[in-house]
Amino acid sequence: MKDHRQVLRDFEAISGPIEPYAEVLKRYADRLKEWDEFFAKAFYDTLFSYGPTASVFREGERPEREEALKVWYRKVVSGEYDDAFWDWQFRKVGLSHVVRGIPNEFMLSAMSLVQRVFFHKVLEAFPSDEAVRIYGAFKHVTDAIATLIAAGYMYSYLDAVSESTGMSLKLIERHAILVARREYGKD
Numbered sequence: 001m002k003d004h005r006q007v008l009r010d011f012e013a014i015s016g017p018i019e020p021y022a023e024v025l026k027r028y029a030d031r032l033k034e035w036d037e038f039f040a041k042a043f044y045d046t047l048f049s050y051g052p053t054a055s056v057f058r059e060g061e062r063p064e065r066e067e068a069l070k071v072w073y074r075k076v077v078s079g080e081y082d083d084a085f086w087d088w089q090f091r092k093v094g095l096s097h098v099v100r101g102i103p104n105e106f107m108l109s110a111m112s113l114v115q116r117v118f119f120h121k122v123l124e125a126f127p128s129d130e131a132v133r134i135y136g137a138f139k140h141v142t143d144a145i146a147t148l149i150a151a152g153y154m155y156s157y158l159d160a161v162s163e164s165t166g167m168s169l170k171l172i173e174r175h176a177i178l179v180a181r182r183e184y185g186k187d
């Protein structure tokens, strides 16, 4: 499996370095952190109101989940990212959801929700030129996290297929190309 450093290297080469955006968030972090409660509520109100996502949760789990999301949100808007931060995104935010059987499309849709909620909040709270700058920074950082989530998801499934069948990753890739070619060619 690629590690978080390799995935981030690709992300930054293709989409741009994270550091300038981290600097923007650092400047506004104190105000942005105040929205943690609002964020956690908006996020889980949505996940608990849609059957396929609501069914993932155990009875009584919501308060714990909200606390974890508040911690996550505050760290993201702090703009303070070290290697442990990215490792945490890859493992805990990415792989812990694979452990709970949550599909990638749920994760990426939830990240889109996070970005949209943030966008509305930031437009309400700041003049539009500042709002655009802050949102651009938040989007870049959360896109990097979404990329880690998607990569961790795919590599854990590939490793699982490889370990359970004895097929090499190269062979699985060749099969995937055949499957994609077949599906792509369908009318």
Ligand code: HEM
Pocket (backbone or CB within 6 Å): 047, 052, 053, 054, 056, 057, 065, 068, 069, 072, 092, 093, 096, 097, 100, 102, 106, 107, 110, 111, 114
């Ligand atoms: C952008 C998307 C998401 C973010 C940022 C996020 C964030 C988090 C964080 C920070 C944790 C705690 C991880 C830890 O430190 O142990 C967590 C756990 C969890 N999340 Fe999410 N989450 C996302 C999407 C979802 C979705 C879509 C679902 C359900 C449909 C979900 C269900 C859960 C569950 C069940 C756990 C507990 C995992 C365990 O058993 O350890 N999350 N999430």
